[in-house]
Amino acid sequence: MNDKPNYKTWIRMNKLITIIIITLFFIIIALLPINIYIRIISAVFALPFLYMMVILSSSYYQFAPFGGNYQSKIHDLIVSNLKAQEKGKILDIGSGSGSLIIKLAKAFPNAAFIGIDYWGDNWEYSKKQCEENAKIEGVSDKIGFQKASASKLPFEDSLFDSAVSCLTFHEVKDEKDKVKIIKEALRVIKPGGSFVFLDLFMDNKIYGEYADLVKSVKELGVKEIDLIKLRDEMKLPFLLLHKRVLGNAMIVTGIK
Ligand SMILES: C[S@@+](CC[C@H](N)C(=O)[O-])C[C@H]1O[C@@H](n2cnc3c(N)ncnc32)[C@H](O)[C@@H]1O
Incomplete structure (x- = not known):
């Protein structure tokens, strides 16, 4: 058993990680030297996920003891x-x-x-x-x-x-x-x-x-x-x- 309590934050880690992966996926596609339309569509798809990623990751930081607590x-x-x-x-x-x-x-x-x-x-x-x-x-x-x-x-x-x-x-x-x-x-x-x-x-x-x-x-x-x-x-x-x-x-x- 650990000697320190483990209190999880209200942000689900698996949800945050999934959103980070999807965001990075679309950003990488948008940066690749491929068809410009595919790059633009990827950049557009990346935006809502990027927005969610910013909200969730900053909330995680603010809720966690190492952040705003x-x-x-x-x-x-x-x-x-x-x-x-x-x-x-x-x-x-x-x-x-x-x-x-x-x-x-x-x-x-x-x-x-x-x-x-x-x-x-x-x-x-x-x-x-x-x-x-x-x-x-x-x-x-x-x-x-x-x-x-x-x-x-x-x-x-x-x-x-x-x-x-x-x-x-x-x-x-x-x-x-x-x-x-x-x-x-x-x-x-x-x-x-x-x-x-x-x-x-x-x-x-x-x-x-x-x-x-x-x-x-x-x-x-x-x-x-x-x-x-x-x-x-x-x-x-x-x-x-x-x-x-x-x-x-x-x-x-x-x-x-
Ligand atoms: C945002 S968390 C809050 C946990 C805790 N109250 C806190 O402040 O750290 C929401 C909690 O609601 C619990 N929950 C979801 N559905 C529930 C239900 N039907 N009855 C009791 N708890 C439930 C979840 O398991 C989870 O622990």
Whole structure:
């Protein structure tokens, strides 16, 4: 086992590498001493891939610890926004490689944690990686990891004192209505319990019109709710503000 935790960024490495290879392929064809029309067509094809490559590689750099470390900073922001009980039971929905829940376990050493994730093949995260990271960070006795979908949490109503989730709800493929996923997350929190959910809540292709979403979320029967644009809470580098990255990110926080 490694002695350093391995937290993957939100950018899938295999996707980034595929886009780099396609971009280089078209650029090389465009530079070859061959038919000019083929070169022009290749250059045109290269452009959208070059654009995606710039966005993805700069996002990767900004999220990674050796770059801007924004992934860790955003998890810290979620931790600092969570009004958790000292000895509470806390759920993380979509744990990825465990970074957020491990930070929570360190911030609330007397609480107990469950992290669920679907850990599908298209992500580079795994339950094993979460467990190893928790062990390396010295918090494995406080956290249980479980494979489950955010759309159907395998827990009774009101089991948790708090719940968090980061950039997961929009990824859930087995439920189209994203408000139902928020509702499912709230179901397992006790009345009076707290929550912090960060997702692309301002992306109307995923969540519908923003005003309708705010209305639907407010109608879910919570005592307090606050919707904060991520870019108002934290200064983000220009390219992370792209709407396909974090430009539509928002924190929904409150008390059930
Ligand atoms: C962008 S990653 C975020 C991971 C983690 N929350 C973080 O902040 O590092 C999205 C996560 O959603 C998870 N996911 C996708 N579909 C899911 C589902 N139906 N239920 C639970 N998690 C899911 C993926 O496995 C992945 O870990």
